[in-house]
Amino acid sequence: MSLPLDRQSIKAALTQAGIGSGDMVLVHSALLSLGLPQEPLTDLNEYYVKVLQEVVGPSGTLIFPAFSYSFCKGQGFDPHSTPSTVSGLANYCLKHKLGYRTADPLFSYIVWGPAAINLPPMSNVCFDSHDSMYDFLVTHHAKYLMLGSGFFFTIWHAEEDRLHTPNRFYKGFSGSFRDHESVEQRTAYFYCRYNTEHTMRDHAKLDAFIEEQIKKGICQRVPVGKSSILGCEVAAMCAAYREVLQRNPWELLQGPALTRAQMEAQIPDNYHTQVERRLYPAIKLAV
Numbered sequence: 478m479s480l481p482l483d484r485q486s487i488k489a490a491l492t493q494a495g496i497g498s499g500d501m502v503l504v505h506s507a508l509l510s511l512g513l514p515q516e517p518l519t520d521l522n523e524y525y526v527k528v529l530q531e532v533v534g535p536s537g538t539l540i541f542p543a544f545s546y547s548f549c550k551g552q553g554f555d556p557h558s559t560p561s562t563v564s565g566l567a568n569y570c571l572k573h574k575l576g577y578r579t580a581d582p583l584f585s586y587i588v589w590g591p592a593a594i595n596l597p598p599m600s601n602v603c604f605d606s607h608d609s610m611y612d613f614l615v616t617h618h619a620k621y622l623m624l625g626s627g628f629f630f631t632i633w634h635a636e637e638d639r640l641h642t643p644n645r646f647y648k649g650f651s652g653s654f655r656d657h658e659s660v661e662q663r664t665a666y667f668y669c670r671y672n673t674e675h676t677m678r679d680h681a682k683l684d685a686f687i688e689e690q691i692k693k694g695i696c697q698r699v700p701v702g703k704s705s706i707l708g709c710e711v712a713a714m715c716a717a718y719r720e721v722l723q724r725n726p727w728e729l730l731q732g733p734a735l736t737r738a739q740m741e742a743q744i745p746d747n748y749h750t751q752v753e754r755r756l757y758p759a760i761k762l763a764v
Contacts, residue, residue: 479512479703481702482701483516484514486702487514487525487701488528488532490701491529491532491706493699494706494707494708495620495697495710496532496708497533498533498534499533499534499536499537501533501538501540501592501617501619502529502537502539502540503542503614503620503622504529504539504540504564504566504622505563505623505630506525506564506566506623506624507623507624507704508525510627510703511702512704521565522566522568523569526539526566526569526570526575535591536591538590539589540587541564542561542567542586542629542631543564543568543571543578544561544562544563544564544583545582545583545585546562547559547582547583548651555654555655555656556580556585559582561587570587574762575587575763576590576593577593577594577759577760578760578762580760581603582652582654583650583667584604584610586610596758597613598758599759600755600756601663601664601665601666601754601755602647602665602667602668603634603667604634604638604668605635605638606635606636608754609635614632615712618710619710619712620709620710621710622708623708624706625705625706628684628687630714633714634668636718639719640719640726643726643734643737644675644726644730645669645676646668646748647668647750648666648667648669648746649664649666649750651663651664664753666752671741673744675730675731675735675740676740677730678729678730679729679730679731679732682728686721686729687707690709695710695713695717696709697709
């Protein structure tokens with residue numbers, strides 16, 4: 478059964494999910510799963526960006542995943558024009574030059590709001606546990622919001638990186654980074670999973686994990702439209718995931734557990750890259 482989906486109902490749901498004025502919010506989305514709002518609109522992404530801006534207010538900050546995976550595809554990366562493959566909200570900000578974009582050619586973020594001005598330089602190691610978006614979010618007591626069905630919480634790769642989980646390894650990706658007329662070669666590193674079915678997330682186990690966090694009060698799921706929204710503290714969700722990894726790093730994966738040697742024998746690749754850490758400042762989108 479569908480519930481109302483308009484500005485009033487969305488704002489009420491956001492409030493119930495713990496999102497309010499002055500908050501810093503990491504926003505993932507599957508907007509179409511919510512259905513179409515009942516008000517007339519010409520741009521769905523604009524509609525939600527403006528609703529979110531109204532809810533967090535002028536002192537709040539919105540962060541959208543603008544992941545491009547450009548270097549993985551052998552392509553260059555231009556923070557001003559390379560689109561996000563995961564967020565229409567990020568692409569709306571990119572099109573209208575709203576905020577700043579972090580300089581990660583694989584997992585960049587677009588940050589809108591007063592905190593964007595003070596974004597620190599960030600590591601070229603994706604989801605590094607320090608000098609990274611993870612570090613920025615936890616330090617600023619940021620909240621997480623999932624608009625629509627699903628659960629995309631890529632920031633917790635930082636916990637896997639921090640604990641050196643056995644299902645992953647460092648791999649470097651290189652390409653050209655363009656900022657206006659300046660072009661340079663850069664390398665980004667990601668703690669990639671071994672590409673076998675054993676290391677893939679088990680969605681039933683993940684769903685059970687989320688339901689457990691809801692029962693504990695760590696997350697709030699609020700029905701709206703044809704689906705729901707989910708809100709929580711970034712640090713609390715990362716801590717819950719860290720507990721799982723410390724208990725058993727294979728617990729939410731398809732498994733069974735394999736040794737690194739067994740996985741490397743199955744999938745030949747360039748393993749154990751020597752990581753060279755560097756820090757890069759975010760790029761202001763406005764010209």
